[in-house]
Amino acid sequence: MEKTVELNRLGLALADYKGKPSTLCPGCGHNAISNQIQAAIWELGLAPEKVMKISGIGCSSKSPNYFLDRSFGFNGLHGRMPTLATGASFGDSSIKILGISGDGDTASIGMGHFKHVIRRNVPMVYIIENNGCYGLTKGQFSATSDQGLVLKHQGVNLLPPLDLCMEALISGASFVARTFSGDVKQMKELIKAAISQTGIAVIDVISPCVTFNNRDDALQSYSWGREHEAPIQGITFFSSREDMQLENFEEGTYREIELPDGSYIVLKKIDKDYDPTDLNAALDLLTESYKYHYFATGLIYFSEVPPTIQEQYDLPAEPLNRLTADRLRPSKESLEAINISLY
Amino acid sequence: MEKTVELNRLGLALADYKGKPSTLCPGCGHNAISNQIQAAIWELGLAPEKVMKISGIGCSSKSPNYFLDRSFGFNGLHGRMPTLATGASFGDSSIKILGISGDGDTASIGMGHFKHVIRRNVPMVYIIENNGCYGLTKGQFSATSDQGLVLKHQGVNLLPPLDLCMEALISGASFVARTFSGDVKQMKELIKAAISQTGIAVIDVISPCVTFNNRDDALQSYSWGREHEAPIQGITFFSSREDMQLENFEEGTYREIELPDGSYIVLKKIDKDYDPTDLNAALDLLTESYKYHYFATGLIYFSEVPPTIQEQYDLPAEPLNRLTADRLRPSKESLEAINISLY
Amino acid sequence: MLDTTQDSVQGNEQIVNEVCMTICTVNGSGSATANNILYRALFRMGILTSGKNIFPSNIKGLPTWFVIRASARGYTGRVEYDDMVVAMNPATIQKDVSYLRNGGVLFYADHLEKPEITDKEVIIYPMPIKTLMKQVDAPRNLQSYMENMLYVGIVGQVLRIPEEILKATIEHQFRSKPAVAESNFNIVKLGFQYALENIEKTDRYYLQQLPELRDYILTDGNNAAALGSLYGGLQFCAWYPITPATSLVESAIDHVGKLRKDPKTGKNTCVILQVEDELAAAGAALGAGWAGLRAMTSTSGPGISLMTENIGLAYFTETPMVIWDVQRVGPSTGLPTRTAQGDLSMLYTLGHGDTKHVILIPGTVTECFEFGWRSLDIAEKNQTPIFVLSDLDLGMNSWVTKRFEYPNQPIERGKIIWEEQLEQIKDWGRYKDLDGDGIPYRTVVGNMSKKAAYFARGTGHDEYGNYSEDPKNWSDMLNRIGAKLDGVVKDLPGPIIRRAKADADIGIIGMGSTHDAMIEAQDILAEMGIQADYMRVRSLPANTDVREFIASHARNYVVELNRDGQLRQILSLEISEYSEKLISISEIGGLPLPAAWTAESVFAKEKHNGKNC
Amino acid sequence: MLDTTQDSVQGNEQIVNEVCMTICTVNGSGSATANNILYRALFRMGILTSGKNIFPSNIKGLPTWFVIRASARGYTGRVEYDDMVVAMNPATIQKDVSYLRNGGVLFYADHLEKPEITDKEVIIYPMPIKTLMKQVDAPRNLQSYMENMLYVGIVGQVLRIPEEILKATIEHQFRSKPAVAESNFNIVKLGFQYALENIEKTDRYYLQQLPELRDYILTDGNNAAALGSLYGGLQFCAWYPITPATSLVESAIDHVGKLRKDPKTGKNTCVILQVEDELAAAGAALGAGWAGLRAMTSTSGPGISLMTENIGLAYFTETPMVIWDVQRVGPSTGLPTRTAQGDLSMLYTLGHGDTKHVILIPGTVTECFEFGWRSLDIAEKNQTPIFVLSDLDLGMNSWVTKRFEYPNQPIERGKIIWEEQLEQIKDWGRYKDLDGDGIPYRTVVGNMSKKAAYFARGTGHDEYGNYSEDPKNWSDMLNRIGAKLDGVVKDLPGPIIRRAKADADIGIIGMGSTHDAMIEAQDILAEMGIQADYMRVRSLPANTDVREFIASHARNYVVELNRDGQLRQILSLEISEYSEKLISISEIGGLPLPAAWTAESVFAKEKHNGKNC
């Protein structure tokens, strides 16, 4: 019996989006993210060659090796992923950038670059695989570790955590979301929406480290997350207005948001009415969720996209890295004029 | 005719708090800050030997040379002031730390350390002499430069500014203020209050660079500041409850706040009632003031001081750097026990 | 020439206390405990042994190896072939057996696919791990951990490790948890008993108890370094995690609470602080050193790269601090869990502009302890950053090493002066060379004298610390610092020299963790007919003993674990009149230096040089 | 021996086109324009001249000096004594005149306190600046600027610069603003006229017009470097401001709009991006280089320190990028506005682990242009970071230099392959050495071939870029990279050699900005009776010409602006068999190399060597 393989609009199978076999710990939250990334991009029908993967150092940053084998990737330096992405984004701006980082990579050593890559609006999806600890170096505190967290060899963490969504917000990100490795459905929709955004989109994924920080009461554990997750909205992604089957949504309970590439997300109201386009509401949500330890996930903030870093330069439509040499060297006459001006 | 010199409670004259002659440009906002620092410390009656000055690199960071000659100081590396202060704070924790930085020093190269020194609550007064540009390297954009700002050689700044008070707030600072080199009275009171705080106190001083960024319409210019400054409260500092002359304040128009060292500030209501102990109100104030380009100054946020970094270790009351050598080397017997445990 | 691939089959007399065994397991399966128990058991039998952990940069699932070498002659260098393989990892078993010598021994978990071995004779002992496990009441998450305990018993029995030694070792391992010790011992006993009853020993490897090694301990260089620093009066350590330096600070964290309570007040006298990155770690250590604390940081190559600017500042502001560089393989992220000696050149002149730093290079675990306290003294005495260069092999592997010796000198704080001393100096300036040794007197914050304060800066300054762009000021300052550091040499540990039995024409030179392998290589060379004196450089800049050693040999082979022969380069710069006498031998695969390979390399070059040997 | 302090009073014939003049002003007073006008006027008269700005790390108020040297023989090295001083700064006037030779000339603003001069004869011309200013309608903020314009006229007239030359120069300076030119010229004329009518010339210094220097231009190395890079097809430059490298990128910003519009679309083909720090600058340049753009960054010592980790990554991932290091005085923050050559050692092996980098060292402004485009070619061809080592003197001072020559080679992109070429390679791997030259083929993002992608990493990898901890993989990879870089030497600019007039026993060796001073020193030595061949090293690793030069001289004096003799060290490592032939002469005061001092130093050492000279 022949097994039929499902193909996307490019005629590619999910297998075409796979990476090398993961060498992360079985059950690691990061593996769930890898899976959703490949699924999301496959479903979007984006060719793997149209994506590049940039990461720092950490278990999280190793993970791009485990998806999208046909995409270019660069596993760079600890904390410097945003800088690498900034430079690479000019090579061929038709290529979507996935920046993959960890909480150590982003919130500790990489904090400055994180803020600035957002401020510069480098068009990319910036995913933080946030496990509240350093996995690869075997379980030290990171800057998102919960206050009071106890880790072997480390004792008690006395410092309050930084909130990376808040950081992204006040640096000017036009797309900020939080999700959870235990909620893969939501995660996938958010990834799709983020990819459809044209500016920088930041997704803070709470992604448990099953080896070093998964005690039931730990803020970044599966159990805590499963028990406390409070999605602020239901979220469904549609590639186009035509795909949207709004009849499935009850009148007045949802809100549609058009993304810059013509795709849509439909946000379904859950408890109270949350307006993801209101910056102050987003800030309030985050301060509250920290104060009362509740775990708000979903699309926290969305706004019109400010000019991307490429839009600030008047660049050719063709990829810069394909310009032939003759288009890069000014004329002999121009040099003559310079020589004259310097006499 | 003999001129009488005013002395503070230590019997010291203001001259005892002076530094070397300033080599900054005449009129530079930073000079105003130097003056207020020495005045504030003199008025507080704090011995110059009880203060240390730590700075980064920039015109701002050079300025500690121009006040408090009798205080130890370290003009360190660009952006690394907080790290130096972190280490130095353990030498003798009875010494008050003044950290002096610029917007380039803090918001560009030093952003990561800025966030983390606040998160760690290193007890110090962190003053940003914020002129929205790089002075010492002759007028480039910094991360606090206003969007649309035009500087020679640089063209137009297309990026939105970062708000350093906002950054300090969400990193967990328990004292956040903004003031202006054109409002030295307010500045001095805030400096005194900050010094009386036991945790980290952040003051963002808008301090015009008269040479490179003082065009009338520039956000960090004297004229713009003078025209737009909107203090959120009147502020007066008192060393103790006894000093407070509350009869000078009209009933219901003020609020007193006790600082951890027993001194007080009295905040006088100006327009609307602003509650500096409400984090969300502070965030709202800052987002609004950015949105509507109004220049709110004063004590933006104040809260109970979380444990300082020193309080997280159970350290002797004596300064660590005065402990004699015999108190630093464990006994011979203890080594014997270790040797045995490793057999 | 010695044949390192020699068979061990020939003859049938017992081979006693001479075995190299590799235990092949899966990372994260908890095999470390099992391996350490076996290793310590040999040590407790009085056998000089080495144990080397070869592990991946991975938390769980990738192959990992533990190599135990017992040597009657006390050699512990890496050998390239195994006498014994304990195979527990299905993914690598076929490759693992390829390293067995002809006549070697294979233990393997019998649920794995039996490897094909066609090119040599191997004695095979299958281990019915899964079957035995049925008798064990193991919680699911401890399953693989316990399977490993079984091979401890089986292999131990076949090697004839006495049961009570295993017991004592396990009790030592779990000394704070007797119940755990007991349950572990029960599993080991199960394996032991199985072997006793079922395995007919046909191999010739035997372990025999020797007098106890009571002058020795079993520990790693990072633990030793941490302890040495704590006994050296360390007061402030800022750090950022990085393999293989992490365990240095984590050891310090484990010990600090017990060891560093102030005798007077019972309060802590040493602060260990994890910061946001290595720029901060170096910056904070520098700040603490400047404020009068004995300060250090610990990192590895990538961290050193990030500390570059701060180290330059420490050098030029003459601020004491100690930087441990526990080397891994570079450049770049390289091989984070493999060993190398590739950072030497970089450290020596770290920082832009003219700099030259003092480097201490411990070669044994006991020296890690000693240099731990000494480095703090040298730093404070000379007011400069001091590097201590260790590596993964030395730092993370457990070594049988001499017991730690209590420091034989009081803590040296150097020329820190307080209020009273300051009053006695007429015209003090922070950077004034009052004693003609290039070392000025320094004050620190908290000194309440009116004239104590100065403004430290990385920019040009005069003798009082005042800003200066004057050319003469600048050159005087920098030249004095240069001269000061020439003077440090007398405070530094000189080379260790081991003479050949007979007059030697050539020298072999090494540093750091290759020490044991170098000694073995020296002996192998002697067997090959080449007398070579051996020198281990323990610090840079080099002293006159190093110079004399080089001068007195026709050819000196500098052996090191890096590509470019960095020690050779530095020596040939420092001792340039003899640079032609220095020949590089280097290895960069990331594994500890193999002694036989070293000897062969020297032999080959000597032959090439037309020497008859 | 040449007496550099020789009087210039003796004799009374005119001294023509031979004068060294220091103009002493206050920083931020706008004197730069005035000084440049004087400087260019000399150039326009056809006189080979140098102009050096010696300025403080300060924006306004501290003393600053501008030294103009006219030399009939074309020498432009720094001389240590002045023939003429123009004193406009009350704070320094007394010190400034101390550098005057006996018989020298002092112009001073007569509202300053007249300096006391007791030790020599000086011809003094007071300048009634304030009085003349009364005739000028100057806005308050331009007061001091215009005062400076006055000395241009006065000094110009006394030196006999033709009025029309001054006029033309001013018109050139303000070529886009004729009205400003006119008002400036009017002030200059006022001074000129005053001098003409009131100053009786008693000194002997005269300038005389020569044929126009039509093959020359007047510009600085940073501008040249910026232009060279833009003509080299630069596509991406990430940077962070730092003196003295800032003006390199700011020049590029000034030019990029005009020069780098795509001929096809009129869009920009080069991006210049200021980032948050040097870690980001290097990281972004690396990212762009990896993505197939011609990428660079420009910085100075402290920035290099911060780039260390990224450069190691670029080296090991074989990513092309160019790093300009415009050196200032280090270590640490050092003297930001003074010149040095102290970063060489650091750059050569920048990064932890084994690294070795290619360094280009331009010695003239025209070479800054040439190396600007060449460096991008060499980087892409060899897939490695390339350093270009300039310094403040070369980079920020204006030099009379040869006109820029249009690149004589097409842009070299190296082995970048796109879809079609990739199809033709059977078993392509990013790090596979298919041609045996150590240089693999590389693909870049956007390549739509299914097999084009690879995962770059700073960790161990095999020929396909896959993660690997295999020892052989690692050593093969690192050795290939090492070998590849040995091969770069053929692409590098070889040394410039200037032979002595007669057979020379000794050589003098220099690099970079000291070129002019070295030539002058060579000639002075000849006058002193010492024939010396001169070689300027223009790149590292050194090629065989360098070796031969060293080999063929009994003694080679390596002259450099750093403490430790860094070039000497590197050469003696590379060419170790002749290391004893290399003798260090070095200067670290932060000022350009003085020729006479250099000659004297060589002379003294030769004498000390027992040579008769």
Ligand SMILES: Cc1ncc(C[n+]2csc(CCOP(=O)(O)OP(=O)(O)O)c2C)c(N)n1
């Ligand atoms: C400069 C530098 N410092 C330290 C390290 C060691 N290191 C590797 S991964 C890591 C932390 C990673 O934490 P995170 O980003 O949270 O990733 P996770 O492993 O938790 O997914 C550190 C400190 C390094 N590789 N480079």
Ligand SMILES: Cc1ncc(C[n+]2csc(CCOP(=O)(O)OP(=O)(O)O)c2C)c(N)n1
């Ligand atoms: C590592 C490093 N990079 C760059 C510089 C050059 N630099 C000196 S001051 C400065 C900017 C200072 O700006 P800011 O902190 O705002 O101070 P301001 O001069 O405006 O007061 C820079 C980039 C440096 N000294 N070190």
Ligand code: SF4
């Ligand atoms: S250590 Fe933690 S973060 Fe790393 S792979 Fe394992 S579970 Fe994931």
Ligand code: SF4
């Ligand atoms: S350049 Fe600007 S910041 Fe610097 S001293 Fe002058 S006015 Fe102040």
Ligand SMILES: [Mg+2]
């Ligand atoms: Mg993490």
Ligand SMILES: [Mg+2]
């Ligand atoms: Mg500034």
